[in-house]
Structures are given as C-alpha cells and as structure tokens.
Amino acid sequence: MRLTNNIISKNYIKNLHESLTDLNASNTRVTAERRYMKISEDPATALKAMKIRKNLSRLDMYKENLSDAQGLLNQYESTISNINDIVTEALAQVSQGTTGTSDSAVRITVANTLRGYQESILAAANTRYAGDYLFGGENVGDIPFLTADNGELLYHGESMNTGSFSDEYRFIDIGIGLTLGDGGVVEPKSAMNIANTGAALLGAGVDENGITNNLYNLLGKIADKLENNDIDDIRIYSDKLNDKADDIRLQYVSIGEKTNFISYFTGRIESEKLNATEKQTELEGINIEEAIIAFNQQELAYNACLQMGTKILQPSLLDFLD
Amino acid sequence: MRASFLGFEIAKSGLQTAQTGLDVTGQNMSKMNTEGYSRQVVEQSTVYYDSTSYKYALMNSDKFGQGVSITQINQIRDEFLDTRYRAANSEDSSLSKSLSILTNIEEVFDETLNDGLSVILEEFYTRLQTLSSNTGDIEFSGLVRSSAQKITETLNYYNKQLETINEQEKFDLSVSIQDINTLTEKIVQMNKAVQFETLQGNPTNELLDTRNLYLDKLSSHINISTESNTDGTISVKVGSQYLIDSKHASVATVSLQDDTDGLAIITESGELEVISGDLKGYLDTLNGNGAYAEDSGNDFNGIPYYQKSLDDFAKSFAEMFNELNSTEKPLFAGDSASTIILSEEWLKNSNYITTTTSSDPSEGMNDNILRMIIALDSPRQISDKFNGAFDEYVSKLMTDIAIDVNFAFDMSKTASTVLSSVDNQREAIKGVSLNEETVNLMKYQKAFEASARVMTALDEMLDTIINRMGTVGR
Numbered sequence: 001m002r003l004t005n006n007i008i009s010k011n012y013i014k015n016l017h018e019s020l021t022d023l024n025a026s027n028t029r030v031t032a033e034r035r036y037m038k039i040s041e042d043p044a045t046a047l048k049a050m051k052i053r054k055n056l057s058r059l060d061m062y063k064e065n066l067s068d069a070q071g072l073l074n075q076y077e078s079t080i081s082n083i084n085d086i087v088t089e090a091l092a093q094v095s096q097g098t099t100g101t102s103d104s105a106v107r108i109t110v111a112n113t114l115r116g117y118q119e120s121i122l123a124a125a126n127t128r129y130a131g132d133y134l135f136g137g138e139n140v141g142d143i144p145f146l147t148a149d150n151g152e153l154l155y156h157g158e159s160m161n162t163g164s165f166s167d168e169y170r171f172i173d174i175g176i177g178l179t180l181g182d183g184g185v186v187e188p189k190s191a192m193n194i195a196n197t198g199a200a201l202l203g204a205g206v207d208e209n210g211i212t213n214n215l216y217n218l219l220g221k222i223a224d225k226l227e228n229n230d231i232d233d234i235r236i237y238s239d240k241l242n243d244k245a246d247d248i249r250l251q252y253v254s255i256g257e258k259t260n261f262i263s264y265f266t267g268r269i270e271s272e273k274l275n276a277t278e279k280q281t282e283l284e285g286i287n288i289e290e291a292i293i294a295f296n297q298q299e300l301a302y303n304a305c306l307q308m309g310t311k312i313l314q315p316s317l318l319d320f321l322d
Numbered sequence: 323m324r325a326s327f328l329g330f331e332i333a334k335s336g337l338q339t340a341q342t343g344l345d346v347t348g349q350n351m352s353k354m355n356t357e358g359y360s361r362q363v364v365e366q367s368t369v370y371y372d373s374t375s376y377k378y379a380l381m382n383s384d385k386f387g388q389g390v391s392i393t394q395i396n397q398i399r400d401e402f403l404d405t406r407y408r409a410a411n412s413e414d415s416s417l418s419k420s421l422s423i424l425t426n427i428e429e430v431f432d433e434t435l436n437d438g439l440s441v442i443l444e445e446f447y448t449r450l451q452t453l454s455s456n457t458g459d460i461e462f463s464g465l466v467r468s469s470a471q472k473i474t475e476t477l478n479y480y481n482k483q484l485e486t487i488n489e490q491e492k493f494d495l496s497v498s499i500q501d502i503n504t505l506t507e508k509i510v511q512m513n514k515a516v517q518f519e520t521l522q523g524n525p526t527n528e529l530l531d532t533r534n535l536y537l538d539k540l541s542s543h544i545n546i547s548t549e550s551n552t553d554g555t556i557s558v559k560v561g562s563q564y565l566i567d568s569k570h571a572s573v574a575t576v577s578l579q580d581d582t583d584g585l586a587i588i589t590e591s592g593e594l595e596v597i598s599g600d601l602k603g604y605l606d607t608l609n610g611n612g613a614y615a616e617d618s619g620n621d622f623n624g625i626p627y628y629q630k631s632l633d634d635f636a637k638s639f640a641e642m643f644n645e646l647n648s649t650e651k652p653l654f655a656g657d658s659a660s661t662i663i664l665s666e667e668w669l670k671n672s673n674y675i676t677t678t679t680s681s682d683p684s685e686g687m688n689d690n691i692l693r694m695i696i697a698l699d700s701p702r703q704i705s706d707k708f709n710g711a712f713d714e715y716v717s718k719l720m721t722d723i724a725i726d727v728n729f730a731f732d733m734s735k736t737a738s739t740v741l742s743s744v745d746n747q748r749e750a751i752k753g754v755s756l757n758e759e760t761v762n763l764m765k766y767q768k769a770f771e772a773s774a775r776v777m778t779a780l781d782e783m784l785d786t787i788i789n790r791m792g793t794v795g796r
Contacts, residue, residue: 004753005354007746014742039432039720040425040727046434047721054444054713061448068455129457132686141458141685170688172455178696184679186692194455195686316756321764 019302021106035286049283055062059273062175069194070262075129077255082124086117087245098234111223118219137168137197146196153216155198160214165204170195207211215244329780335389336773343766350754358535360752365393397527403748408541410741412598415542417734419603424727430483431720441473451694457677462671474662477636481659488625493733495604498543502576505540510573513555520554544599561595584609613707623722631719632659634705646694647676777787
C-alpha cells in the first residue's frame with residue numbers, strides 16, 4: 001500500500017489518543033480504587049454489585065430490627081426481674097402472715113405491704129420503652145393496666161379475671177422470609193412477634209377452684225383475706241402465689257432463650273454481611289498493586305508513543321537533500 | 323529531409339512539460355494538508371509523427387516522435403473507495419450519535435457513584451421497616467413520608483432530565499437538518515460550476531475535490547448514494563428518493579416532521595428512508611419506544627421508552643400504595659413520572675399512612691405497614707411486559723441502558739475502525755506523499771536541465787553549420 005505522510009500522522013494521532021485514553025482509564029482506576037465508573041463499562045458485574053448493595057442494606061436493616069427487639073427484651077428482663085423480687089418478698093410476707101402464731105395486727109401490716117407490692121407491680125407492668133408501653137400488646141399507645149373501682153386489675157379496660165384475651169401480635173421482619181398468610185395476615189412463622197401482652201405477664205382468668213390467675217388480683221385477694229382474718233383457706237391462695245412465682249421465673253428463663261436466639265441471628269447476619277462485603281470488594285474494588293503496575297505499563301506505552309512521534313512524523317526525503 | 327529547427331521544438335516541449343511538472347509538484351506539496359485534496363499528476367504523451375503535414379515521404383530515419391505534450395492534469399481518486407468511505411462514515415456517525423445520547427440517558431439512571439431511584443426505594447423500604455416496630459411515633463412516620471417524597475421527586479427529576487436531553491437533541495437534530503440543506507445547496511452550485519467548466523473544456527479537479535468534500539460531509543448526516551451524469555454533474559439519492567436530481571434540475575428541501583407518531587425526516591415528496599448517518603442516531607433515540615413500540619414502530623430503547631417505563635413505575639407505585647392505604651385515603655396523587663406527588667392529606671399529616679386495618683385500631687398495630695413491606699418486595703405486574711418487584715424494575719431499566727451503551731460503545735468502536743481503515747485506503751490512493759513529490763521535484767528538475775542541454779547542443783550544432791562549415795582553407 002502507498003503510504004503518505006498524512007496516513008502516518010492520522011494513524012499516529014489516533015493511536016496517541018487511544019493510548020492517552022487508556023492511561024486516563026488506568027489512572028482513574030487507581031485513584032478511585034474502583035473497577036468501573038459507569039455501569040455500562042461492565043454491566044454484568046455492576047448489576048451483581050447492585051444486588052449485593054441491596055443485600056447489605058437489608059442485612060443492616062434486619063440487624064436494626066433485631067436490636068430493637070433486643071432492646072425490648074432487655075427492658076422486659078429488668079421488669080420481670082423486678083416483679084420476681086416483689087413476688088419473692090410477697091411469698092415471705094404471706095407465709096409470715098399466715099402462720100398460726102401471727103395475730104391480726106401482723107396480718108393487717110402484711111396486707112398493707114402486699115397492697116404496696118400491688119402498686120409496684122402495676123407500675124412495673126405499665127413500664128414504657130422508647131415511649132411505648134412495653135406490655136400493651138398490640139396497643140402500645142394507651143396505658144394498658146388500670147384498676148377498677150372494686151380493686152381488680154383491668155387490661156385495656158377489660159377485667160383480667162373475667163375478660164377473654166386473645167394472642168396479640170406485633171411482627172417485625174428479621175429476614176426469615178416475611179410472608180402474608182390467609183386473609184392478608186402475616187404468617188407468624190415468617191416474622192418475630194415483639195408484642196408482650198399483659199395476660200402473659202401477669203396471668204388472666206380464674207382456675208378450676210375459682211381463684212384468679214392474675215398476680216395483681218391474687219395479691220389483692222390475699223390482702224383482703226388477711227385483713228378480714230379469713231385465713232382458713234389461705235393455703236390455696238399462697239400455693240397459687242407460689243405457682244405465679246414459678247411462672248414469673250419461667251418467663252425470666254424464656255427471655256434468656258429469646259436473647260440467645262437474637263444473638264445467634266445477629267451473629268449470622270454479621271457473617272453474611274462480612275461475606276457480602278467481601279464479595280462487593282471483589283466485584284467493585286481493584287487489586288491496588290495490579291492497578292498501579294497496569295498504570296505504569298500504560299504510562300510507559302504512552303511515553304514511548306510520544307517519543308516515536310518525533311521520530312516518524314519528522315523525516316522525509318526532503319530532510320536529506322542539500 | 324529533416325527540418326533544421328525540428329529539435330528546438332522537441333527541446334522546448336520538454337522544457338515546458340518539466341516546468342508544468344514542477345508546478346503540479348509544487349501544488350501537490352502545498353496542498354498536502356488541505357482537506358479533501360486529491361493529488362494531481364501530469365499526464366504526458368509523445369507528440370507523434372504526423373505524415374499528413376508533409377508533401378513528400380520522409381526518410382525512415384526522420385520518422386520519430388516530435389517531443390512531449392501534456393494531455394491533461396489528472397486527479398488520482400477512486401470512486402469506489404469514495405462510496406465505501408461514505409457508507410462507513412454514515413454508519414460511524416450514526417453509532418457515535420446514538421452512543422453519545424445513550425450515555426446522557428445512562429447518566430440519569432446510573433447509580434454506580436451516585437444514589438438514585440433504587441437506593442431511595444431501598445431507603446423507603448427500610449424506613450417502613452423502622453416504622454413497623456415504632457408505629458404511631460410521629461418522627462418515624464415522618465421519615466417514611468420524606469422517603470416517599472424523595473421517590474416522587476426522583477421520578478419527577480428523572481423525567482425532567484430525560485425531557486431536557488430530548489429537547490437538546492431535538493435542537494441538535496434541527497441543526498443537522500439545516501446543515502444537510504446547506505450542503506445540498508453547495509453541491510448544486512458545484513454541479514453548476516463543473517458543468518460550465520466542462521463545457522469550456524477547462525480542468526475541474528479543484529471543483530471536484532470541493533464537491534466530494536461536501537458529499538463526504540453530507541454522508542455523516544444521512545445515508546446517500548450518488549449517480550454521475552455525462553455533463554459532469556452528480557445526482558444525490560437517499561434510499562430511493564432524489565435529494566438532488568441534476569437531470570431534472572430539482573433539489574429537495576429536507577425538514578423535520580414532529581407529530582404524535584414521533585419525528586420523521588421529510589422532503590416535498592415524502593418521508594426519507596434514514597438508515598444511517600447521525601440522523602439515524604437522533605431518530606432512534608428520540609423515537610425509540612423499545613418494548614412499547616407498536617408493530618411497525620421504532621423499537622430502539624430511546625428516550626420515550628425510558629419515559630414510558632418511568633410512567634408505568636410511577637403509576638403502578640401510586641396505585642399499589644393508594645390501594646394498600648385504603649382507597650379513600652390515597653397517599654399519592656398523579657399517574658405518571660412527571661405528575662406523581664404525595665397527596666395533600668399525607669403532606670399535611672404524616673400519620674395519614676394507615677398502620678392497621680383493624681376495626682379497633684390502636685397505636686402499636688403494624689399489620690398494614692407489614693403488608694406494604696411485603697407488597698414492596700413482591701412481584702407485581704408493573705407494566706404490560708414486566709412482572710416483578712419495584713427494585714427489580716429499576717434494575718431492569720439500568721440493565722437496559724447499561725447493555726445498550728455497552729453495545730453502542732463496541733459497535734461505535736468497530737465502525738470507527740472500519741472508517742479509519744477505508745479512510746487510509748482512500749488516502750493511500752489520493753493522498754500526497756512528500757517522498758514521492760520530492761522525487762518528482764528532482765525528476766522534473768533533471769528533465770528540465772536535460773532539455774535545456776539539448777537546446778544548447780542544438781544551438782552549438784547550428785553554430786557549427788552556420789559559422790564553421792565551408793571555412794576549410796580560407
């Protein structure tokens with residue numbers, strides 16, 4: 001092919017331009033520490049990285065939700081431990097008040113103490129966490145526990161002796177596949193229930209002997225009996241109080257289990273996050289040594305290209321004629 | 323019998339030819355960097371012996387050529403390569419125009435370095451989650467609302483940006499069309515000049531160069547083909563339509579038709595078949611409805627495709643949340659990317675979002691927020707062609723534009739390689755080579771010297787005949 005000076009200079013400019021473009025690209029890669037700057041540079045990788053970003057954001061969110069749940073549990077734990085102390089004290093008081101040797105004065109004192117415990121339990125049950133009533137079940141905005149005129153405890157306006165209480169749910173998504181079941185209701189297995197109901201905390205209804213299952217009401221009942229010196233069948237009530245004490249301790253233990261579950265899950269999310277972050281670095285990041293070497297090679301190529309320019313653009317036969 | 327001064331004429335023709343040769347060489351050298359110039363060469367021929375001018379037969383020894391004459395000064399050019407160059411040029415400018423517009427669109431959607439719709443969507447999702455464990459708290463429902471507002475504003479903004487690109491490119495397209503009309507006008511004038519000079523028998527090399535340059539430029543706008551006529555003029559066609567019909571002295575005016583079916587390039591005699599050139603790039607990106615195209619419509623993923631896709635997103639998103647929030651209490655108003663906003667009621671009261679569908683609602687119930695969370699993550703028929711979650715829909719749009727840009731980039735690179743290879747081939751034929759011209763320079767200089775020496779020799783011969791012959795013994 002016939003080669004003219006213009007072909008040489010055109011090709012040279014084209015190559016020089018390409019070389020400079022490459023130099024710029026490898027420079028950007030080093031300074032930004034990224035493999036690509038636009039999705040079109042590497043669509044497949046960019047979309048994978050996009051998925052991972054979403055995944056990471058989800059994991060953070062589940063972690064947040066779990067830590068919210070853990071916060072509630074911590075508050076639950078301290079409340080229940082508080083109530084447990086009260087119940088232990090109450091048991092001691094009751095056994096003191098019901099021994100054959102104690103007189104009515106002692107019993108009235110014990111009764112008064114028990115009423116004081118009632119108040120403490122009421123206050124504990126109405127505890128708030130971040131502005132919400134912890135034991136409000138589904139309704140955390142209104143104070144859950146109030147006493148009726150007859151001294152019986154009301155939960156959201158319903159007597160805890162005679163009312164009927166169904167399970168209450170406030171679900172949060174912790175990344176175990178939140179789904180809707182029949183009737184547009186969240187499938188309980190697919191989420192974590194963070195509702196703590198008063199019925200579960202203090203007990204509701206009456207047992208086969210007609211004795212209240214409710215801790216507050218039970219203490220009230222025992223206090224009434226002691227005040228009235230009506231202690232013939234007090235045994236059944238103190239046994240019941242014992243049962244309630246066991247129940248409270250059981251709740252205490254089950255909180256520990258829930259905490260374990262949460263920390264297990266949080267740990268799993270942490271390790272998933274670690275994996276995702278690693279994968280992200282692998283997809284988006286660069287190996288800095290390799291990138292710098294690539295840059296240096298490119299720089300060398302560009303310099304060589306420039307040097308060649310002075311050699312091939314200048315000479316023609318004219319340069320060698322006298 | 324040989325005429326006494328015959329040799330002088332031969333030497334003279336040699337001198338003249340060498341001089342012209344030097345002139346043409348000088349011209350080539352001076353124009354080596356002039357755009358569109360094709361090198362010229364002096365076509366020489368021998369002046370042949372002509373017996374008709376002699377009354378008597380000549381001796382055989384006298385029957386030789388009578389020097390050199392310049393037949394014409396030719397330009398070296400290959401029309402086939404011109405045609406190939408123009409086709410390659412059309413293709414290259416079509417692809418590079420598509421690429422540049424697609425890159426602009428990509429900037430709207432790309433979230434590699436900036437946060438965009440998918441990040442904001444994710445933020446909205448996360449804030450719904452936070453609200454689910456904190457229902458009733460005004461600050462958390464406020465956060466959900468502000469995220470929702472970000473979504474509507476982002477959709478508005480995306481649409482606005484696409485609109486801006488659309489306007490800008492439409493303006494650039496009209497500039498290209500103006501340029502086509504100007505170039506056609508110039509080519510017509512060159513046609514006239516060539517025709518006139520050809521009639522006069524004058525050389526037209528420079529005129530042809532200029533006309534070819536205009537044709538090259540025209541080919542960057544639109545796919546053209548040319549037909550040469552015997553009178554030296556040229557006709558230009560786009561597809562089957564004449565842009566310049568020199569035989570019938572008619573010139574078409576190109577204009578832009580902008581109606582509901584999109585843009586079209588038309589002349590007085592109908593729509594032009596644009597298959598390449600930057601006009602093709604404009605038309606694809608400005609008309610391309612992608613998956614929304616009707617049967618014969620442009621199915622390139624252009625600006626309309628992305629606008630319609632965003633409209634579907636906005637419409638479906640608003641519909642879904644309005645339904646979930648209860649039909650009487652819409653959270654969003656508007657049904658397209660440009661019009662979607664938060665409903666007035668929600669703007670006034672962030673707790674307007676329905677947290678529960680319970681008949682006895684209370685603070686703490688979050689069943690409806692969970693329903694929204696699930697709906698946001700569940701597949702949905704967002705457009706006729708797409709069934710998936712909203713974030714997948716956004717990813718799909720990003721994939722579309724990324725793959726299109728990537729493809730256009732590769733195609734454009736290929737086209738520019740082809741163009742530069744054809745250009746090199748053409749340049750190899752028509753370009754000026756300094757070495758060659760320097761050789762010519764020396765060649766013609768030597769030829770001139772040689773002819774001058776012949777002249778001197780002849781002169782001395784005559785001197786011998788006239789002044790010295792017959793002087794023996796004087």
